[in-house]
Structure formats: structure tokens, C-alpha cells
Amino acid sequence: MNDLKRSLSKKFLTIIPIILAAALFVFSLTIGRYPIGSYDVLRVLISPFFPSLSMDIPDVAKQLILRVRLPRILGALLVGASMGGTGTALQAIFKNPLVDSNILGVTSGAGFGAAIALLLQSSPWQVQLSAFIFGLTAVLLAFLGSRLYKSTPLLVLTLMGILVGSLFSSLTSLLKYIADPLDTLPAITFWLLGSLTSLTWSNLIILSGMTLLGTFFLWLIRWRLNVLSLGDDEAKTLGINPIQMKLWIIVVTTLMTASAVSVSGVIGWVGLVIPHAGRLLVGPDHKYLMPASIGLGAVFLILIDDIARTLLPGEIPLGVLTGLIGVPLLMVLLRRNRPGW
């Protein structure tokens, strides 16, 4: 009876972040530098179905909501969810609470890819493509590198990820050094700090496809993460091929992270902090932790992005805000919350 109660409340707690994300999503549509009343926003949202309802709203406001705010907030939601989910999954399979999506160098690789495209003054979609491809390349390199060494593959993979990450960071620094300080350098710096400014409906397609499929996959395998985090031998005993499973998770999280990073730029800390926040809320059981982390990631990034786009006339880089808010948050969580990891 007690167990049922606990599991019910856990289910409830798990749903909270998701409900919160949905509510915040709608609320965020009403805030912005351009003042639009919340009732007007709602009318605009349903205007595709009931055009007569929003006749009196100026065209600018409608366009702003449908073409600028909606894709951007949707993007924040997807990127946040993706980072929360991948962070949780990677922390589970690496059995390390200090892991985030960049563990295999995907972010550094994507940063390099974007920097090189920005240096060559490519169009925005070329920048995204280049970031995506180099993100995958980095992980592939780390993976191939780990094959050089036979034993304890996961440890070597981690090491290789760090090495490849540093390699791409150095290459990015080299590009920044070469870049013209008047035009390409600020563009590269801004990209490396992360921003959702460039999100439009057209580049949301890949992101949403990857994120939805990936998140669904992570949600499906959430209980296996519990098994994997016990250790390889235990997983084998319970009928799971740990190597194969981990490989799948790495492939999926890499694709998700690369597609997220390629539109948003480098946003640190979300993938690291959110799983801890999730553990504080629902405990270490991945059955609940995974959906909670996904929801919390979305909430966190929508909030951060709201601040980034409304606080000042100038856009504040997301990487700055996630760091400023994420680091103290992690400290508090690690201090006050000592659940089993």
C-alpha cells in the first residue's frame, strides 16, 4: 500500500515538469520585447482555425508570434528536452554523475564545424550542416580511437572523448585566431556561446525530427538504464547485451546532441545539471528520472531563453546564462541532496 502511494506520488512528480514545460511554453509566447497582450496571443494561436477571431490584431503581432516566437520557444523546448534526456542517459551508462552530452566531444566537434563554416562565410544552413557533420565526426573519431585499446572499453572511450574534444577545441581556437576580428570572430564567439536567435520553422524540422525520435527512444529504454547503471555483468544476467545497448544509446544521444547543438550553438551545463535536479525531484530510478529530466530540461531552457531574449535590447548568449545559473544550482544540489545516484 505504502509502495503504491509512493509510486503514485512519484508518477505525479514525474508529470509535474512536463506540465510545467507546457504551461511555460504558452506563457513564454506572451512575453517579448514587443508588447502583445496574453489574450491576443491566444487568439493569434487559434487564428489558423478561426481566422475571424483575430481580425483586429495587427499583422506585425501575428507574424511575430507565429514566425518568430513560436519556432524559437519550440526550439528551446526541444533543445532543453534533448539535453536533459541525453545527459541522463549518458550519466547512466558512464556511471558518472559528472558526464554531459559533450563527453564524447560532440559539442566541441560541432563548435569547430560551425566555426569553419562561419570563417568561410557560409549561409546559416551550411553552418548548421557543418556543425552537425563535425559533431558526428568527433564522436566517430573518439569511438575509432577507443578501438585501438582492447580492455575496459568505456573508460578508454571516455578518455578518447576528452582527447577528441580537446583536439577540436584547439582547432576552434586556431580558427578564432585566424578569423577577422571585425566580422567572423564575433560571429564565431557568439555561436560558441549559444543562441536560439537563428531558429525558424525551416531549421526546426531536423531538430524536431531527431529530438522527438531520440527522446521517444530514451523514454522507451528508461528502465534498461537502471540495469545498465548496475554494471555489465548484472546487465548480462538480466538478459541485456550491455555493449550493444550502450552503443545504441551513444548513437542516439550523439545524433540528438549534434542536431540540437547545430541550431543552438554550444549551450553548456544543461545536460549536466538537469539530471541532478531530476534526481532531487524523483530519485535515481530512471523509470521516473528520464521523463522528469526531459521535462525539466525543457523548462530550464525555455526559462533561460526567455531571459536571454527579453532582459536587454541586446541578445544575451545562452551559454553565459546557463553557466551563471547552472553552476550555483549544481553546487546547491550537490550540497543539499544526497540521494543514491
Added chain:
Amino acid sequence: MKKYRIRIVMSLVIMILLLVACQSVDTDQPSTTEIARTLQSTTELPPSTPIVETEISARFTISAELSLQSAITALYQAYFPGEAPVFVETNADLAVFTRDTNNGERPEIFPTFLENAIVINQTDSQNAAAFINFAISPEGQKVLIEAGELASTLTLRDQAGNQVQLNQPIERVISSYGPATAFIYSVNAEDRLVSASYLGARDPFGAEVMGKIDPRFPDIMGEEFFTQEDFNIEQAASLDPDLIITSARSTWLETASQLELSLFLFDAENPERLQEAVQLTGKIFGPNPSAYADAWVSYYNAVSSQIEEQTATLSEEQRPRVLFTGTEPLRVASGDMYQTDMINIAGGVSVSEALSGYWNDINLEQVVVWDPDVIIVPPYGGASVEAITESPEWQILDAVKERRVYQMPKLVAPWDTPAPDSVLGIVWLAERLHPDLVDLDCSEEADYFYNTFYQYAIPAVEIARICEFE
């Protein structure tokens, strides 16, 4: 044990060999100093000694104010050794007199050998023309310094507030700051450059035109050695410069000051500082460059006041609201930047005036709040009008719907940077913002400007290319 010792000795030997090899590679090549020297000697004026003619009567006659005759005599005797100038009252080949050279809206600049003292060739005398070139050259400056007509050292306060002592004449200059290079060209002192960073000479068109403006451009282009971020000490030492001109924001100033290099710093992010910078550049190089600098300042002021007069009837609300974007559509110029001053002079209002710092990243929503009448795109960094006009999101703005998005032109230096060319940027902007009020024509002004300040006979095709407006 022995094995290891041998290895260590071997590796030491190899290292020494490598070092020696490096050294010999260095000495095999002709040093860059030599190259620079030969280059310079080919561009130098006719040598002063070999002109030997039996005829003793003067090569040309000179009419000169009494106070200037001693200076002219010194120059003449230095250029034609053993000869004396013949001064006449009227019908002289050469007229020498004092005059303010910087008057008028579009001043004509005459060869100036002392402050306000100009020398004009009134006939076709070849000798007289060569003499004028000598009089305004660094060699002529030396003669005038020896004769006590010009000061041998000059102390100027640079824009970082340092007192810089300059031994005249300054003959070998490194410019590691693109705008400063443009200052040097516009005061007609580009022959003193031994290495320079350029503004806007990276793209093929800019490089091509720069090569036509100055045939030495490919040789003195020194961007791989000298920029605001980077300063190659070895290369600088090998060039043996009298002076290094750079931005006050250069990152290597600390290093350079420890090496006691002679530095002159510029920090010109607004019109007043820009005018001061150009005038300082003139003063560094002597009377003739100074005349060019003064002429440029008076031209700049003439353009500004003409626009001010012709738009005086407009109230603050009637002035067009301008958004000046950067290399990306959502990057805008702050109020601290020169672009904002240009917009104000051209009779507009910058919507992003309240922002501070350098380029600011913003979001589209903020642009909608500002609702600009006109959007200006810069001519560098891959920025394009299409990036804005073809974006579905930007169609929200009236300025985009009504196609009032324009790209600032450039010849070599972009017209929106704090360089002398920016006066044309102001003309061009005023023409776009107030087609009915302001009576200035980009083509005419570009023709005057490049002919006068860059001594570049700009072809009509290039004028059409930069000033064309659909």
C-alpha cells in the same frame, strides 16, 4: 648505458645541425630589409647628384615671397648642387607663395613644402616639376630641417594620450591598423609605408583596386605580420621602421613598449577623433601631408554642414529611423560606434543608439519594436541585402516589405568604417535618406574624393559600380 649516451650525443648533434641549417636558410635569402630598400630606391625621386649640365644659367625662374626665398634657395642648391636659383618678379616658371591651402568646400591641394607655403609650376618645365617633387619629399624635408626652416623633432600627443617624439622626417613606417593605413594614403604619404595592414583589401575587387591605387600594394601588404592582434617583432626589426602606427586597442602594446619601439596610437571611433587622427597623420609626415589632412577635414565639414542645412527643416520625428546591421542581420551597430555618428550626420536617427559597446547581437522582436524606416547592411563579412529581404521572418518589417534595405558601398576601405572614405558613406547615406532634400551626388563626390585624396583616377565603371542605386 653506453648505448644511451650515444643516443643523447647523437640527438644533441642533430639538434645543433638543425639550428645551423635554420640559420643558413635565413642568410641565404635576401633579407626583407634589402627587398624593402630596393623597392624604395626604385620609387625614389631622381637622385640629386648626377644632374650635370654645363649651362650655368638657371633651369627655371622663380617668383617667391621674400620670406620664402631662403628656404627655396636651400632646396635649389641641394637639388642642383653648385647652382643658384634665379628669382624674378613676374613671368616666373615657378610661383612660391603663402596661402591657406585648405579653404573651400572641395579644396584643391597644392604642393606644400612649409606650413601654408605652396609652390606651383606655371609652365611645363620638367626641371621645375622634378624640383617640386623634391621640395615636398622627405629628402626635401631634410634639406629644410638643415636650413632651420623645419623643426628636426616634433612632439605630438597621440590618441592614447602619449607624448610621442618624432625625429623628422619619418621615412619608414609600419601601419598595423587598417584605418591608419587609409589615413596615410589620404594624406599622400603612402610612399613612406614599408609594411601595412589594409582595410577592405581582402576581397578580390578591393585588392584589384588597391593594386591600381598603389603599385607597391602587393609588396607592402603586411597583414600576416602586423595587425591589431599580432605583431611580428622579428619582421618589424628587419624592416627598421622610424615609426609604428597602430590602434590604441592593439593587444601587443605592452610587448612593443618593452622593446622601446616608437609607437603612435590612434583611437578614432567618432568624427572628431577621426578628423584629429587624420590631421595628426598629416603632421607626422610633414607640411605636404598636413595640407592634405587639412583639406580632407574641411571637405568632411563642408559635406556635414551642407547636409545639416538642407535637412534643417526636419523635426526629430521626421528624421528617418535607420537600423545599421552587421555581418549578420541580427547584429547591429551600437551607439558608441562610428556608424551611429554617420547616420546622425546624414540626417537620420539610429534605432540602436541606446546600445553600447561594439556590435550587439539582438533578436528580431527587438527590430520589430524599433520598426526602422531604412536598413543598412555593411559591405564586408558576407553581409548581404538578400539575407534580410529573402528571409520570410523579416517580412514583418515595413522597411523590408518596401525594399528599403541597402548595402553600404566600398571601393577599398568600407565606407562605414572610421577611415577617410567614410565621408562618402555619409554622402551616400544622405542621398538614400533624403533624396528630395539633400543635393549631393555619390558619383561626383567619389570622383572628387578618390582623385584628390588617393590620387586615383577612378574609372567611370568603378564609380557606377559603387554608387549605383536601383
